Each structure stands twice: as C-alpha cells, then as structure tokens.
Amino acid sequence: MNPSSSLYLLDAHSLIYQVFHAVPVMTGPKGQPTNAVFGFTGDLLRLRRKNPDYLVCVFDPPGKTFRDDLYAEYKAQRAPMPDDLAAQLPVIHRLLEAMQIPVVMVDGYEADDAIATIARQAEKKGIDVFICSADKDLRQLLSERIRIYNLRKDVILDSDSLLKDWGVKPDQVIDYLALVGDNVDNVPGIPGVGPKTAAKLLQEHGSIPQLLGNRSAVKQPKLRKNLEELEERLLMSRRLVELKTDVPLSIDWEAWRVKPLNTGSLLELFRECGFHRYANEVRAEQMPQGGSLSGAAQSELFADGPPASAPAPKNDWQGAYHLVDTAEKFSDFLERLRGRNRFAIDLETTGLDPHSARIVGMAFCWQAGEAYYLALRGPAGSPLLDPHATLEALRPILEDPATGKVNQNIKFDLEVLRTAGIRLKGIVGDSMIASYLLTSGERNHNLDELSTRYLGHQPIPITDLIGKGKNQLCMDAVEPARIAEYAGEDADVALRLCEVLEPQLKSIGLETLYRELEIPLIDVLAELEYNGITIDVPLLKRLSIDFANQLSALESDIHALAGRTFNIGSPKQLRQVLFEELRLPTQRKTTVTGEASTGQDVLEDLAAAGHELPRKIIEYRQIAKLKGTYVDALPELVNLKTGRVHASFNQTVAATGRLSSSDPNLQNIPIRTDLGRQIRQAFVPGQADWLLLTADYSQIELRVLAHYSQDKALQQAFQEDRDIHAYVAAQIYGVPEEKVTKEQRRNAKTVNFGVIYGLSAFGLAKRLGMEQDEAADFIDAYFARYPGVLDFQEKLLANARSDGYVTTILGRRRAIEGIRPRSSYKQRNQPEREVLNTVIQGSAADLIKAAMLKIHRQLQQGSLASRMLLQIHDELVFETPSTQRDDLARMVEDAMSNALKLDVPIKVDLAAGPNWLDTEVLVVGPP
Incomplete structure (x- = not known):
C-alpha cells in the first residue's frame, strides 16, 4: 500500500x-x-x-x-x-x-x-x-x-x-460531547456545562471517569451535585456519542479506488436535471492538458451552454525554477528576458498592504515549466540582489506597454510596484479574471483552486514556507532558495492558466469583454485603491461618543421593557426574553438548532405588530453595527504613510459583474437613515480648496429595463425625462401625475424596482404593509400598463432555461440552473430572480465599468489634477480643485452618458461639496 x-x-x-x-x-x-x-x-x-x-x-x-x-x-x-x-x-x-x-x-x-x-x-x-x-x-x-x-x-x-477550537485532545472528545450534550441528537449532557466548562473540567481531570472519581474537587456546588445525581445519565450520554470502530463491513481497497466517470450515464442524468454547467465540465475532460482545442472541437465542447470548470487529470508536473541571487545570474537573466513579448510576473512581499509592503523577490516565467526568481530580500547572510539597482534595470521592460504581462491578481503586483516607483504597463492577462468570466457563479478563483481545477496540479501551499498562526514568518525570513520554488511555480501556474483559459474565453465570445473592458479596468481600480480617500477622524471620534450614548440609553430602555438586564447581543438570552418571558409570538425556526429565530426579519414583523421591545432591539443593532463597522473601524484603517483610507475594489466576487469593495466595504454604508448619512460626512477632500464631486446614474437599472423590454410607455417616460415613479403611479392609479400622493409614488417605486428582480405579491405586501391580494392586484396593474416588460422577462427566462446561462449588454455570461418549465410572474423562484437580476444589474455594471475606463483615460491624458476615488454601484466619487469643478463635471457627465448606447437617454446626477454628505446639485452647461 x-x-x-x-x-x-x-x-x-x-x-x-x-x-x-x-x-x-x-x-x-x-x-x-x-x-x-x-x-x-x-x-x-x-x-x-x-x-x-x-x-x-x-x-x-x-x-x-x-x-x-x-x-x-x-x-x-x-x-x-x-x-x-x-x-x-x-x-x-x-x-x-x-x-x-x-x-x-x-x-x-x-x-x-x-x-x-x-x-x-x-x-x-x-x-x-x-x-x-x-x-x-x-x-x-x-x-x-x-x-x-x-x-x-x-x-x-x-x-x-x-485543541485551539475546543480546548481538548481527540481522546477527550467523547467525554467533552457527553458533558455538553447535543440538542440536535437529543443527547442529554449535564445541566450548566457548556463548552468552556467542559473543556476546563477535562483539562483539570483528564476524563469523565477521573472526574467522577474526584468530583469532590469540583468547586461549584450545583455542578458537583449534578455530577453526583446524573452520573448514570452522563455515562449513558458517553455511550451514545462514542463511535464504533468494529462495524461488520467489507473493505475492498481495490474496488474503492477512484475510477473514470461513466460519461454517458452522467451526461444523461445532467440532461434530465438540466445541469448544463456540469455537463460541460464532464465534456471538458476531453481538453488536452495545457493546450487548446480546434475551433470545431471547441464549438462541440461548449455547444450546450456556458464554459466548464474543467477538472484536469493527474499529471506529472515539470518545473525548473532558477534562483537569481548574484549580479552575474541577473545579467544572464536580463538577456533572456529582453525581447520576450509576454511573460508572467509574480511578486513576493513582506505583507498584503501594497502601500507598505516591501518587495522580497520577483518571479518571471515566459515558457511553461521554467521560471526565474530574483531574490531582493532575505535572511542575513543570504546572497541577494540590490533592490534599487535591480528595479532600475527592469524599469524599461516593466514600463514598456508593448511587452505583455500576466499573472493571477496582477492588480496587487501593479500597486506594489507603483509604491516602489515603477509604473507597470502592458498588462494583457489575469488568470483570476479569466476564470471569473468563464464561471462567475464560482466563489473561489484563487491560484491553488484554479491550478487544481484546470491543470490537475496542487501548488506548494504558502504555509509550507511561512507557517501559520502566531508563529507565522514574514516572507523575508525564508531562505531565497525555498521561495524560488514557490514563486517560480506560482508564475508558471499563472502563465499556464492564461494559456488554457484565454482560448476558452475566445471560443464563447468573451475575449472582447476580457481584453477591452476587464483587463484595462485593472489599471482603473488600482488607481482608485492607490488614491484612497481622506477621513475626518475627529468627526468620527465625536460620532463614536454620540453613538455610545445612544446605545447606552437604548440599553436602559430595552432592559426596562424586558423587566431585567440581559446581554442584548446574545441570541440565546434575547430568545429567552422575547419568547419565554414576554411570550411574544414566534415567527419561524432556525434551520440549525430548531429554536425560535431572533433575526432581523422576525424582529421587524414583531415591531410591525406593535411590540416596542423588538423595535428598540432593531434600533440598537443598527447603531451598534454602524459604530463597530464604520465609526470606530474607519480611523483604524487610515494608512499611516498616506493618511488616507485605501479600500480594495474586487472584480471577481459578484456573479452579476458588479464591483464590490472591502477593507472597508463602502458600498454598505446606509444612506436612507440619518445615522448612515452622518458617516458619509466624514469622507472629505484631502487638500484645502478641493471639493468632492459625485456622479450618480439616474434610475439606470430602470433605463436598462426600458432598453431591453422595448416597452413604449416606459421608454416614453425616459424620453420625456419624467419622474419615473410618479409617472408609473399615475398610470397604475389612473390619476394625473400632479395628483399622485407620496404614498402612491412610494408604492410605485417599490414595484418599479421589485419588478426588475421578480418580487412576488407576498414580498411586495410585506414591504408596503398591505394585504397580499392588494399587492397582487398592484403587480397585475403594472404589467397590464407595461406589457413589454412581462414579455421581455418571459423570453429571457425561456432563453435561460434552454441555454443554461444569461448574458448582459456586453456579453458577460452567468450560468444559472433551475429555471422551471412553467412559472408565473406572481411567484418567481430564486434562479428565476437571478436571471432577471443578472441581465439588468449586470448590464448596469458593464455600463459604469465602461464609463470608468473612459474617465480614467481622460484624466491620465488631460490637464485636470482631479482624481477618481470611489465606485459605489451606480455612483462615482471624485476629488477636485474647486477651480476645476465644472470642467471635471462636464467631462464625467459626457463619459458616463455616452459610455454605451441605450435606446433611452442616460442621465447623470452631479453634485459637489465639502464632504460626501453635504453636496449640492450641480448643473453645468457648455464651457
């Protein structure tokens, strides 16, 4: 064996x-x-x-x-x-x-x-x-x-x-579980013994027999009494959780070896289930290792739907990775690098913050199976290249736009090099983005996963070099020879992945999206991340005190309403107060424990029914979340070197094609509440006499819907620049537009946006606080007035059902399974809502990405000192000298309005002011 x-x-x-x-x-x-x-x-x-x-x-x-x-x-x-x-x-x-x-x-x-x-x-x-x-x-x-x-x-x-998780060793798990018990399996346990107590008892006594033999040493009287009175129950619990290792079964190791798939049977099953994506994964095993298929073979391979995450067979990985650590070796390497029209570049650094990380070394690969690692930093005594001289020697190649560069998540390398004074140009590929475009529904696009998935090779884990946890090393403490194997392999894998994935993109018509939008967007997002944004820290400190006072007052109110003090953040204690002591009606069970839920939806239902305590809990949670996530966290994220907060913008997270942000997530700052808006006030220009300028697409998703649906009434509203929500309300309620009430407009607004994503009558009724029958009538009236919208949705779902995927305005694909053969607009399921959401929201994402690309190029080529700072879904945020405000506004409005062509006008709302909150509407005419 x-x-x-x-x-x-x-x-x-x-x-x-x-x-x-x-x-x-x-x-x-x-x-x-x-x-x-x-x-x-x-x-x-x-x-x-x-x-x-x-x-x-x-x-x-x-x-x-x-x-x-x-x-x-x-x-x-x-x-x-x-x-x-x-x-x-x-x-x-x-x-x-x-x-x-x-x-x-x-x-x-x-x-x-x-x-x-x-x-x-x-x-x-x-x-x-x-x-x-x-x-x-x-x-x-x-x-x-x-x-x-x-x-x-x-x-x-x-x-x-x-041991880290539970505080026990494997041979103590049986005793641990017996002491704690298990509500799901109905294993009794000992009352008053939770995970911490169980771990402590076993750390002190070793096992249940030793604990029972020495229970007089247990200090807590109640626990000691329970151990005495419930000894038999404890021993019975121990027998229940102890697993048998002598079950009478036949083990045939040869029969259990992994075998090839029965392709015919599997494809037939996938056909019956409608699993287009998995069918393609099985077919993709035909793809030659590390190569590409002929046009005819590609056409057959992807005939039924979106591309596959092709699992590759085991292979014998061949890689020669050379350490370059002397001037002589570097001179030879440089001669080999010159004249290459495309190569992979991968940096190893001292950290993950590109604004402070130092380059430890650089790996280059231009031929599968061979790479070079330039060692710039390492342990004392290691032969190393001079960092400054090495970068200067590489500058002409790295800054040459005619020499193509690829990597996995190359945006990081671009930003680290910029911090080091090098402007990386000529980015032509990124394996992470290529994988995302092929399989946007997959959540994991990291290098190790992609290598295993597409190349059949498991790369060296980084933990093999630096360890993990409290004993983790910095990369510059690792011997350069070991890093050379790791970094060389990473560059090699990235190059091979691009060679495998890019032909797949081309075969299904995604090459243009990849080459002309997503890859150029790397530069744009890197610029946003490099620019960052200034935070008014003293304002946030004042807000923190104010929020703390509000939380303290709410805590007193909550305890008074409950009749006692309890931990508001504990679902268990809150459940006890709401449903056992106050006997409020339980709304639903949690899927894991089977106990009553204390989630946001449940509390909102209880508050809507007139219960004061749940309303206070909701308010408490909202303030606590804002305080913890933004008010207290943002000052800690200010970069000491730049004095600004540098969020990350992610291209490969949202399945629809939208960008997301992290560290911090600026897209989740609520703007519909006064408290959320106060946080926006803390985002300010970084220089005196500068302003923040915001540019926000007006009703862009509804405009995209009008474009796709070709509904004449909906398009007319936008052609005439009407208030779309008042316009729809007037048509549905049968009243003149000027007679529409605030409530009618609010209802129409909810329907307008709900219709895009397949909102049901039940969901609409809950949002508007009306009866379900009334909500159903409202939706019926909407589709009666705008039949083109319903016709578009039905055709879209039919195509998604047959193709297994949907596409956006620029051809972005998303595989979606589970579209029913017959469905009603009154009750869309989750996959059907995803279809509607992807086409509308994904097309809006295509639009703003195209606009960002145009704006970035004009800022780079023009004379404006202004900077693009943030992208928040349909909104862009800039900082600009006050003297350039109008020039920037004109350029941004033109770029956003004309980024793509729709069959309705594209409108951009502009505003400017001293911070992100206090902005005034800006209307600029020709210069």
Whole structure:
C-alpha cells in the first residue's frame, strides 16, 4: 500500500442536508426538485479535483440503530426528511453510480460508525484519511493520519486545530460531547456545562471517569451535585456519542479506488436535471492538458451552454525554477528576458498592504515549466540582489506597454510596484479574471483552486514556507532558495492558466469583454485603491461618543421593557426574553438548532405588530453595527504613510459583474437613515480648496429595463425625462401625475424596482404593509400598463432555461440552473430572480465599468489634477480643485452618458461639496 495514498470519506446525509438548505430551490425540465442533486454534484466534482486515491460515500441506513436501544429518546426531536429532499435521493444514488463512487451503508449502524471503522482500518494501512462531514462526533477520530475536511470553507481540521477550537485532545472528545450534550441528537449532557466548562473540567481531570472519581474537587456546588445525581445519565450520554470502530463491513481497497466517470450515464442524468454547467465540465475532460482545442472541437465542447470548470487529470508536473541571487545570474537573466513579448510576473512581499509592503523577490516565467526568481530580500547572510539597482534595470521592460504581462491578481503586483516607483504597463492577462468570466457563479478563483481545477496540479501551499498562526514568518525570513520554488511555480501556474483559459474565453465570445473592458479596468481600480480617500477622524471620534450614548440609553430602555438586564447581543438570552418571558409570538425556526429565530426579519414583523421591545432591539443593532463597522473601524484603517483610507475594489466576487469593495466595504454604508448619512460626512477632500464631486446614474437599472423590454410607455417616460415613479403611479392609479400622493409614488417605486428582480405579491405586501391580494392586484396593474416588460422577462427566462446561462449588454455570461418549465410572474423562484437580476444589474455594471475606463483615460491624458476615488454601484466619487469643478463635471457627465448606447437617454446626477454628505446639485452647461 502506498503510504502517500489518500482516502476521502463522505458523510452523505450530512453533506446532502447542507446543500439542500444552502442551494436555492431549483427544478429540472420536468419540474422536479434538483437543488440537493446540484449541490452534491458540485461537492463530488470538487473532491475529484483533489485527485484522491480512494473516494467512498457512507449513508445512514433506514430504520433504527443500536443507539435507539440504548436511549429511546435518541434523535427523537429530529424532523422527518423534507419531501423535496427525499424525492432527490434516488437521483443522488444514480449520480454516485454514474461517477463510480462506492456506497457503504450498514444496517443497525449510523454512517458515523461505518466511517469510524473504515478510517481506523485505513490508518493502519498508512492511508491519509479526510472525513467530509459537519458532524461533531467524528472529531474523536482525529489523529496524525485522520483529519476532517470542511468542504464549505476548504479548511482541514486536525488535532492542533481541535485543541485551539475546543480546548481538548481527540481522546477527550467523547467525554467533552457527553458533558455538553447535543440538542440536535437529543443527547442529554449535564445541566450548566457548556463548552468552556467542559473543556476546563477535562483539562483539570483528564476524563469523565477521573472526574467522577474526584468530583469532590469540583468547586461549584450545583455542578458537583449534578455530577453526583446524573452520573448514570452522563455515562449513558458517553455511550451514545462514542463511535464504533468494529462495524461488520467489507473493505475492498481495490474496488474503492477512484475510477473514470461513466460519461454517458452522467451526461444523461445532467440532461434530465438540466445541469448544463456540469455537463460541460464532464465534456471538458476531453481538453488536452495545457493546450487548446480546434475551433470545431471547441464549438462541440461548449455547444450546450456556458464554459466548464474543467477538472484536469493527474499529471506529472515539470518545473525548473532558477534562483537569481548574484549580479552575474541577473545579467544572464536580463538577456533572456529582453525581447520576450509576454511573460508572467509574480511578486513576493513582506505583507498584503501594497502601500507598505516591501518587495522580497520577483518571479518571471515566459515558457511553461521554467521560471526565474530574483531574490531582493532575505535572511542575513543570504546572497541577494540590490533592490534599487535591480528595479532600475527592469524599469524599461516593466514600463514598456508593448511587452505583455500576466499573472493571477496582477492588480496587487501593479500597486506594489507603483509604491516602489515603477509604473507597470502592458498588462494583457489575469488568470483570476479569466476564470471569473468563464464561471462567475464560482466563489473561489484563487491560484491553488484554479491550478487544481484546470491543470490537475496542487501548488506548494504558502504555509509550507511561512507557517501559520502566531508563529507565522514574514516572507523575508525564508531562505531565497525555498521561495524560488514557490514563486517560480506560482508564475508558471499563472502563465499556464492564461494559456488554457484565454482560448476558452475566445471560443464563447468573451475575449472582447476580457481584453477591452476587464483587463484595462485593472489599471482603473488600482488607481482608485492607490488614491484612497481622506477621513475626518475627529468627526468620527465625536460620532463614536454620540453613538455610545445612544446605545447606552437604548440599553436602559430595552432592559426596562424586558423587566431585567440581559446581554442584548446574545441570541440565546434575547430568545429567552422575547419568547419565554414576554411570550411574544414566534415567527419561524432556525434551520440549525430548531429554536425560535431572533433575526432581523422576525424582529421587524414583531415591531410591525406593535411590540416596542423588538423595535428598540432593531434600533440598537443598527447603531451598534454602524459604530463597530464604520465609526470606530474607519480611523483604524487610515494608512499611516498616506493618511488616507485605501479600500480594495474586487472584480471577481459578484456573479452579476458588479464591483464590490472591502477593507472597508463602502458600498454598505446606509444612506436612507440619518445615522448612515452622518458617516458619509466624514469622507472629505484631502487638500484645502478641493471639493468632492459625485456622479450618480439616474434610475439606470430602470433605463436598462426600458432598453431591453422595448416597452413604449416606459421608454416614453425616459424620453420625456419624467419622474419615473410618479409617472408609473399615475398610470397604475389612473390619476394625473400632479395628483399622485407620496404614498402612491412610494408604492410605485417599490414595484418599479421589485419588478426588475421578480418580487412576488407576498414580498411586495410585506414591504408596503398591505394585504397580499392588494399587492397582487398592484403587480397585475403594472404589467397590464407595461406589457413589454412581462414579455421581455418571459423570453429571457425561456432563453435561460434552454441555454443554461444569461448574458448582459456586453456579453458577460452567468450560468444559472433551475429555471422551471412553467412559472408565473406572481411567484418567481430564486434562479428565476437571478436571471432577471443578472441581465439588468449586470448590464448596469458593464455600463459604469465602461464609463470608468473612459474617465480614467481622460484624466491620465488631460490637464485636470482631479482624481477618481470611489465606485459605489451606480455612483462615482471624485476629488477636485474647486477651480476645476465644472470642467471635471462636464467631462464625467459626457463619459458616463455616452459610455454605451441605450435606446433611452442616460442621465447623470452631479453634485459637489465639502464632504460626501453635504453636496449640492450641480448643473453645468457648455464651457
């Protein structure tokens, strides 16, 4: 048996339940539920990409197990399996058969016991075991060879992380679980013993037998009494959670080896379920390693829908990565680099903040399988190149726009180089962006994942070099020879990925979007991040004190209404106050614990019903979130070197094509409340006699809807520059526009935006506080007045159902499964809402990206000193000398209005002022 063999053991019911609740409701072509099958298929394909030697799926058997004989109440509180999930189990078994994954199920024993037995046997054979499950009981199996793999977070749990998480060792897990108990499985435990107490008891006494033998040493009287009176219950709980490792089952290692997919059976199953994307993933295994297909082959490969995340077979990775650490080696390298028309460049740095990180080294790769690492910093005594002289020698090549550069997330390298005084030019590719455009619905586009997915190669983890946790090293403390292997491989992988992914983009018509919008946008976003924005820290300090006083007053009110003090931030204590002590009506259960929810929706329903305490809790949470997320956090994010806050703008997060921001997330600052608006007041120009200027697309998503739907009445409203919400209200209510009330306009506004995203009568009724029948009538009236909108939506859904994807105005694709063969505008499901959302919101995103590109180029080429600072969905924020305000406004308005052509006018609202809040409407004429 090969000692490096790996076995992945799947706790089937655990994973299937997870995806059933995580994946929105989906239906196949015949209306059958498919969300669990869809989610589980994704799990299996991801696991196959890890190239395990063995892959086994373990199910719970029907009927009772030996634990039911031990304790009749065991799992008695568990709800029966939902009908929509039960209907998918036969399909899941067909899926496993088609993927040739063996199934284990033993009568009388839970899946956990079978997993425990197999894992221990594999351990004896020297096989590395990865258990895929969320079940806490399985942690008792952890050892040097046995680990738990969290598929959702892509995290491996081992003995060390168990000790950090729970404070116990694997051989103490059984006792820990017995002490704490488990509400889900109905394991009793000991009253008053939570996770911290259990860990402390086991740290002090070692085990339950030792604890019971020395319970007189337990200081808390009540706990000591419980241990005395409930000893039998505790020992019974211990037997319930202890897993069997001697389950009578047959292990056939050869039969359990990973086998090729039964492609025909799998494609037939995907056809029945309507899984276009997964069908393409299976077909994509035909793609030659590291190469591209002929035009005819590409056409056939992607005939049924969006491109695949092609899982590549195992391969023998070949890589020669050279360390360049002397002047002689560098001279030779420079000669080799000159004349190359395209190469990958990857920087290793002392940190992840591009404004303060120093370059440790640079890797270059222009031919698959060979790379060079230039060592600039390292441990004392290491041969190193002179950083300044090296960068100066490279400057002509790095700043040459005719020499193409690629990498994974090359925006980071661009910004680090700019901090070092080099303006990187000639960016022509980014493997992260290429992957995102091909599979925008995937959340993970990091280098290791893409390498495994497309190249069949698992790169060196960075933790192999710098470790993790409190003992993590800085990269400049690692020997350059070790970094050379790591960085050289990264550059090599990035180059190979671009060579694999870019032909796929071309084959489905995404090359123009990639080359002419997304890749040039890297420069724009890097400029925004480099510019940052100034924060009025003293104002935020004053706001923090004010918010703290408001929270203190609210806390007193809340405790008075509750009749006692309690931890407002604790869902458990809040649940007890609301539903046990005050006996307010419970609204819904949580999916994990089965207990009453204290979420925002529940509190809003209770507040709407006239209950004061939930209303106060909502207000408290809003202020606490603003204070923690922005008021107190923003001053800490001010860069000491620049004195500004530098947010990150992300191109590969939102599936619709929208940009997102992080560190801080400026797109989530609420603007509909006075408190949220006060935070905007803290964003100010960085220089005296400068202003902030904002440019906001007016009703852009409704204009995009009018463009696509070709509805004459809707288009007329925009042609005549009417107040669209008052216009729609007048038509629906049958009154003159000047007679429309504020409430009627508000209702029309909610419908206008709700219609774009498939808002149901139930959702509209909840938002407007009306009866559901009245809301349904309102939606009916809307579509009666604007039939083109409904016709457009129905055609869009029909195309998405047949194609498996939708496209935006610039051709951006998003794969969406689960469109029903027949659906009503009165009740859209989640995938159908995603279709409508993607086309409208994604097209608006295309528009503002195109505008940003035009503005960036004009600012670079023109004489204005103004700077673009932020992008917030449909709004851009600039800072400008007050003397250049009107010139900037004219240029921005023209660029935004003419970035793309719609069949209705595009209007831009301009404003300027001393901060982001206090701006005045700006109307500028010709110069």
